[in-house]
Amino acid sequence: MAEATIRSAAASRPGPLLRDLLGLGLIALGGLAGYLLFPDNLAFLTRLISVALLVLSLDLIVGYCGIASLGQAALYGAGAYTAGIACLNGVTEPFLLVLIGAAAGAMTGLLMGAVMLRAHGLPQLVLSIALVQLLHEAANKASWLTGGSDGLSGMVPAPLFGVFEFDLWGRSAYLFGLGLLLVVFAVLRLVVRSPFGMLCRGLKEDPLRISALGIYAFPVLLKMFVISGAVAGTGGALAAIATQVVGLDSVSFELSANALVMLVLGGIGHLYGALVGTVIFMALEHVVAAANPFHWMTLVGAVLIAIVLFAPRGLSGSLDQLAGLLTRQGGRAGR
């Protein structure tokens, strides 16, 4: 009977494509609601989207490949600085700047992956920290190129589609960011559901089993690093376009660590978890830090401890579990 219930629950579940379309619809609705409900906070919401892209990119390697990383901001920062430098040098078309940022992130991902994949576990984590610190220091020292500790400023991106200016209110930037997020999310859903995505999940579960199927782990994981870099670089480029400033904080260990916290908060290995975690963390930061700028991290810490203790799979993982239980109970009630 239990077997029949599981079977019927699986059969009654909507197909993956339909679920993805529903998910994209929800993200679009949420995004538009943000636009209408918080017109004075669009700059913050755009930053939230750019960080969400960073956390999504982190989920690809942590959640889907089981690679420990505290250096993801290196990829984000590479995208941000490269797009910013390109903009200052006459490339002002926003879509082209995003492509440049994505390419820079992908290239950095290739190099970072090639180094990090030589190690496993804690040494791998240490390598990721070392790499982001190295890049941070390089950005600091190369002040002739990056503006050093003052940051890179003065970028003026061209209007979107030649019409919509990136103005002070941030409407164009926000809608541009929301569009990018939807496109990137749709592509990532396809990637993680593809045979390649399954190989990554298989490698996370048991590399030896994948090896016995004739698959070499290194190129598969490196490919995911490149994709992850492209996504993080897109986020960085969006931040550069929207804020028209790139600072050292975009390539910092702190941003990398925060991204990991957001991912754990939302739930790893879901993609949706990355979005949920980013929204909750940044909303908490925004609201609580405004109310109490000195102790807001205490509240965030308490929430994180509660999540880890009571919902170890993160918020989206726990919701998923709850939905599964309800579906099964519904199946039983229906019988």
Added chain:
Amino acid sequence: MPAATLEVAGLSAGYGQTHVLEDVSFTVPAGGRLSILGRNGMGKTTLMASLMGLTRRYAGSVNVGGSDITALGTAARARSGLGFVPQTREIFKGLTVEENLFTGLKNRPRQAIEEAYALFPRLHERRRNLGSQLSGGEQQMLATARTILGQPSILLLDEPLEGLAPVICDMLMEAFTRLADSGAMTILFVEQRLDSALTFAEDVIILERGRIVWSGKPPALRSDAAVLERYVGVGGLH
């Protein structure tokens, strides 16, 4: 990949300093079926693992289709044509049936998983279920189908019927026979169920303490009660 000849010569292997296999040599012609028998702990699983490069080799060589694969790692051996279905099945329990099958595709198109469903229609019914929700027999079907999708030239089946209900064993044996009859692969079959092993095989070897102590044709073994009693632990078959 067409069926290939497997030649094992003087293979000694084990774990760490512990030698399990000693001077094992045999040849299976392309498209042949070899059953490997022996009591528990005599080295059958170690032999399969050694063919896949999962143990420490002390001596000997392994050739697939005339190519020496002795120095290759596990992934390279699998790419050279060996397909391994381990005793523990080792499906990915967090992935659905369909997703598990995707991992075995190598560079083949997604549509190729229809071959798996044709071999085991039960998997199609369960395609959206997680690996953890499958019965033992279904897990075995999935592990076998996933390996078959890689189109191995030599299939290594390690105790595929262990712990399964007779009706499931019959379904699996029917599938293995269909695969063997297609001539697309050479099959090595480690199995404790003597009757299934002898009915399936063209040739048999018996391992005792890591050495081959008997080799021959199934009818000869069926009629040799003394060998069966001594090395396999049964008095005879009727």
